[in-house]
Structure formats: structure tokens, C-alpha cells
């Protein structure tokens with residue numbers, strides 16, 4: 001649930017436009033000093049070690065801005081190196097499924113050597129596609145920067161250009177054949193810009209020049225040691241695999257078209273911020289094409305291993321219903337959720353499905369994230385085309401139905417090139433589920449949770465505005481950050497689409513104040529305004545549902561203990577002085 005990687009988070013803040021302009025300079029100086037400090041830390045991530053980046057801050061966020069222009073004017077003498085080295089293998093054999101295509105076919109050849117294409121000539125006409133390989137100085141973080149100026153306060157986000165062939169000069173093709181670079185198992189092989197470039201060229205070529213059959217599918221063949229990026233070429237469209245290296249796809253053009261119409265990375269919002277005032281409706285014409293028919297759509301969340309989030313899921317459902325959505329609300333639960341709780345969850349609006357939880361084979365036994373891979377079950381909801389997954393510690397304040405227009409994987413940013421898995425647009429698929437399951441052992445999740453795992457599978461993702469999944473944290477630790485964020489948390493009518501309650505959850509506190517204040521390392525998550533917002537929603541629910549948000553005896557003991565510790569430490573915010581009036585404290589209100 002989105003606890004991030006590193007130091008850079010401490011810099012995060014938000015601000016209103018007017019303030020930004022006034023205070024930018026002061027903060028530039030201030031953050032620069034901090035950043036110099038960070039650079040000297042031995043533990044700073046690779047992200048910081050890239051030269052050519054400069055520190056750029058607004059009150060909203062502070063971050064590195066990569067000098068895109070310079071990088072992309074790429075050092076042409078290096079480009080020959082970017083070509084994959086010729087392996088000492090015998091000539092690439094033409095796969096047998098080519099026979100079925102008959103003679104006289106037009107074959108587009110991407111990243112294939114002359115040497116490899118000879119044998120194809122007997123099949124028809126081979127058309128080599130010329131393109132300039134990306135410079136090796138072009139790094140993944142140029143496409144997936146940690147921060148972008150979403151609200152366009154002082155900059156309009158832009159993406160560096162990935163060289164593409166001149167598509168116009170080519171005729172239509174029956175099939176596109178491409179050799180994909182694959183540096184597996186080298187460290188970081190998945191975030192290889194050259195590999196992405198070849199994928200993008202093939203996808204664009206298929207959309208622009210691929211002949212389509214009556215089902216609006218085209219033909220794409222890959223020669224690759226690793227599986228082609230499933231973010232672009234869905235396993236559902238895989239028709240044949242042959243030998244170790246051949247992959248034959250028949251992708252649906254409309255889906256590919258949507259993907260190549262989105263920004264090449266998270267360097268730009270997939271969806272600009274619904275206009276400055278957040279009230280304008282975004283022009284969807286550009287992204288609608290693939291989703292015209294699809295109405296089998298649902299919101300979903302997952303509860304497993306304990307009942308700790310039952311109250312969260314109840315409030316989430318109620319908050320979704322308040323936004324007026326007509327979509328199904330689907331809840332996956334395992335057998336740790338008791339019958340009375342299931343009834344309450346159903347009453348709150350969820351359609352319940354029972355699942356078997358999924359163990360992370362790399363997790364220690366009995367740890368808090370041992371079964372976090374249970375989220376993968378979402379991909380088995382194949383009676384829906386699209387799911388908006390929402391963590392059970394989130395409440396939704398504005399209608400999110402717009403997100404159903406976006407493809408998998410769309411999410412908000414977390415850290416470096418990582419997305420936050422708290423809200424994700426996903427597309428259920430049995431073969432995707434099988435792939436996720438088969439990678440459980442191999443993939444190392446940076447945080448032991450599903451977020452780290454999914455970020456290794458979906459390295460190419462689309463950025464949603466952070467207001468869609470606004471994290472309750474105060475990494476910058478400044479009064480300005482607090483005032484701006486608290487303004488957003490409290491705004492009514494809401495300015496945020498959803499609040500993601502990091503740290504201790506509101507229902508695990510007394511309602512009098514955010515109990516994150518009472519614990520040293522949780523204080524960055526403390527916001528009385530966001531806390532109050534949650535309780536307001538709670539109070540609007542039916543009494544019968546509210547009952548499921550009580551405290552357990554154990555939790556009450558812990559809360560009182562934390563307050564005592566805070567008092568002893570004399571924590572300066574003095575929340576421990578607040579007299580607790582929460583009726584949930586009384587013996588008669590405690591729950592199991």
C-alpha cells in the first residue's frame with residue numbers, strides 16, 4: 001500500500017499556483033541545500049547518480065529535472081553500439097506458421113539483419129524498416145520521471161522523443177517480423193529503452209501499416225529470448241509459440257491504437273488534469289476508440305488474511321456509491337472473513353467472491369505481507385473486461401468512471417519510475433493471471449508486496465493524475481506542504497478524487513484526532529483534516545454498517561499505550577492532550 005522507496009519522498013509537497021510563484025526562489029535555495037546533502041548520502045538511488053539532471057523545485061514538489069534536449073541529441077557515434085551484438089547462432093530459421101500465410105506476402109522486417117532475412121524472401125517481399133536506434137544515454141527515467149508538473153504551474157510536461165521510422169514511405173504489410181533485444185537476466189533488463197523502442201515501432205507499424213482481417217486483427221511475429229512486453233502485446237493475442245524464440249501474435253488493432261496514442265511513458269499524464277479547475281470534462285475522443293463497446297466494467301478490492309480492513313472496505317463501497325457510479329462493486333475475500341462481516345460488506349454494496357489467497361513464496365512466514373499476492377486474483381475476474389482496483393484504505397470523493405477508458409496499466413506515480421498499486425486500471429485475463437503466478441518465485445519485489453511485483457511486470461505504465469489516488473503523507477515536513485495538502489483533503493466540494501490513508505487507518509484511531517500523531521515514525525502520515533473527512537463519511541453510513549468500525553480490545557490497549565508514550569515524550573503537537581470523547585472507547589462498543 002504504497003510506502004515508498006526513499007529519501008526523495010521527503011521532498012514532496014503540493015501548493016496553490018499563486019504561492020508557488022512567490023516562493024519558488026526561496027525554496028529552490030532551501031531544497032538545493034538539502035539535495036546537496038542527499039547527493040552525499042551513500043545510499044542515494046541510481047536515479048540521483050545520473051549527471052545531467054538539475055534540481056528543480058516548486059512548492060508543490062521538489063525533484064530532478066532531466067535535461068532532455070541534450071540527451072536526445074544523441075551522440076550519434078554511439079548508436080552503432082546500441083545494436084545488439086550478433087549472436088554466434090546459425091541463421092534464424094523461418095518458423096513453420098509462416099507456411100500458413102502462403103506465398104507472396106509482404107513482410108515488414110524490424111531490427112533483423114540482412115543475414116536473417118534471406119530465407120524469408122521465398123515467402124514474398126521483405127521490407128526492411130529503417131530506424132535510428134536510441135542513444136544508450138537515453139535512460140528509463142527520462143521516460144518515467146519521478147515527478148512531472150501535472151498541473152502545469154511552471155512547465156508543460158513533455159516526453160523525450162524516441163526515434164521512429166518514417167512510416168509513410170512504406171506500403172501496407174501482411175505481417176511484421178521483429179527481433180527483440182533482450183538483456184535478461186542482466187540487472188535492470190526489463191527497463192531497457194532500446195527494447196521499448198523496438199516494441200513501439202512494431203506497435204505503430206501494426207496500427208499504421210498492418211493489414212487487418214475481418215476481426216480487425218493484424219499479424220505480428222517476434223524473435224525473442226524474453227516474452228514480448230505484455231503491456232503492449234497481450235498474452236491473449238498470442239496465437240503460437242514455436243521453438244524457444246518465436247512468438248506469433250494477432251493483436252486487436254483498436255487496443256494497440258489506443259496504447260500508441262498515449263504518451264510513451266509517465267513523462268506526461270495519460271489524462272491531463274481534467275482542466276485546471278478540475279471541473280472541466282476532459283476530451284476523451286482520443287482515447288475512447290478501444291472502449292466503445294466494453295461495458296463489462298467494475299470497481300474491485302481484495303480482503304485477505306484478516307478482518308482488519310473490513311471497515312475500510314465498507315466505507316470504500318459507500319463512498320463509491322455516493323459518487324453515483326452504476327458499475328458493479330466486486331469484493332474478493334478469503335475465508336478469514338466471517339459470515340456477519342460478509343453480510344455487512346454485501347449490505348454496503350459489494351458483490352462478494354470467495355478466493356483462495358496467494359502466498360508470496362519469497363515472504364517470511366507469518367509476516368504482514370505474506371499473502372499480498374492475493375491481488376493477482378483480480379485478473380481472474382474474466383467476466384469483466386476492465387477493473388478499477390482500489391485499496392481498502394482509500395475513500396473515493398469524486399466519480400472515477402472516466403478511468404474505465406484507460407488501458408492496463410494505468411496508475412498514479414509513487415517513487416522513481418514506480419507506480420502506486422493503490423488504484424490501478426487492469427484488464428482481467430486468464431493467461432495474464434497464469435503469467436503472474438509463474439513469476440512469483442523469479443521476481444524480487446522491492447518492498448515484498450504486490451506493488452513491487454507488479455512494477456516489475458508492468459514497467460511500461462500510464463500516469464494518472466495524483467489527485468486520483470492522493471496519498472496522505474507529508475514527506476516535505478513543511479507547514480506549507482501541510483496547509484496545501486490539508487486544504488485539498490478538506491475541500492468541499494471535493495477537489496481530490498480519492499484519499500489514500502497511509503499509516504494507521506482512521507478506523508483504528510479514536511475519532512478525536514489522527515492517531516498517527518502519537519507515534520514517532522508515523523507522524524508523516526498524520527492529518528486531522530483527512531481524518532475528519534473520513535469520519536464524516538463514516539457518520540453518513542447506516543448505523544448497522546458503522547458498527548463494523550469499532551475498536552477491538554487489543555486495539556484500544558495499543559491506542560492508550562501510544563498516547564501514554566506520546567505524553568511521556570512530550571510530543572510538541574500535543575495531540576496526546578486532547579481528551580478522548582469517542583464513544584467507541586466504551587466497553588459496550590468494543591468489537592471482536
Ligand SMILES: *[C@@H]1O[C@H](CO)[C@@H](O)[C@H](O)[C@H]1NC(C)=O
Nearest residue numbers: 085086087088089090091092
Ligand atoms: C561460431 O560457431 C561455429 C560453430 O557453430 C564455430 O565454428 C565458430 O568458431 C564460432 N565463431 C565464433 C566467432 O565464436
Ligand SMILES: *[C@@H]1O[C@H](CO)[C@@H](O)[C@H](O)[C@H]1NC(C)=O
Nearest residue numbers: 380381382383428429430431
Ligand atoms: C478463465 O478461466 C475460468 C476458470 O478457469 C473460466 O471459467 C473462464 O471462462 C475463463 N475465462 C475466459 C475469458 O476464458
Ligand SMILES: *[C@@H]1O[C@H](CO)[C@@H](O)[C@H](O)[C@H]1NC(C)=O
Nearest residue numbers: 001368369372447448449450
Ligand atoms: C500487504 O497487505 C497488507 C494488508 O492487506 C497491507 O497492510 C500492506 O501494506 C501490504 N504490504 C505491501 C508491502 O504492499
Ligand SMILES: *[C@@H]1O[C@H](CO)[C@@H](O)[C@H](O)[C@H]1NC(C)=O
Nearest residue numbers: 010475476477478521523524
Ligand atoms: C519535521 O520537522 C520537525 C521540526 O520542524 C522535526 O522536529 C521533525 O523531526 C521533522 N520530521 C521528519 C520526519 O523529518
Ligand SMILES: *[C@@H]1O[C@H](CO)[C@@H](O)[C@H](O)[C@H]1NC(C)=O
Nearest residue numbers: 574575576577578579580581
Ligand atoms: C480534559 O479533561 C480534564 C478532566 O477531565 C480537564 O481537566 C482538562 O481541562 C480537559 N482538557 C481539555 C483539553 O479539554
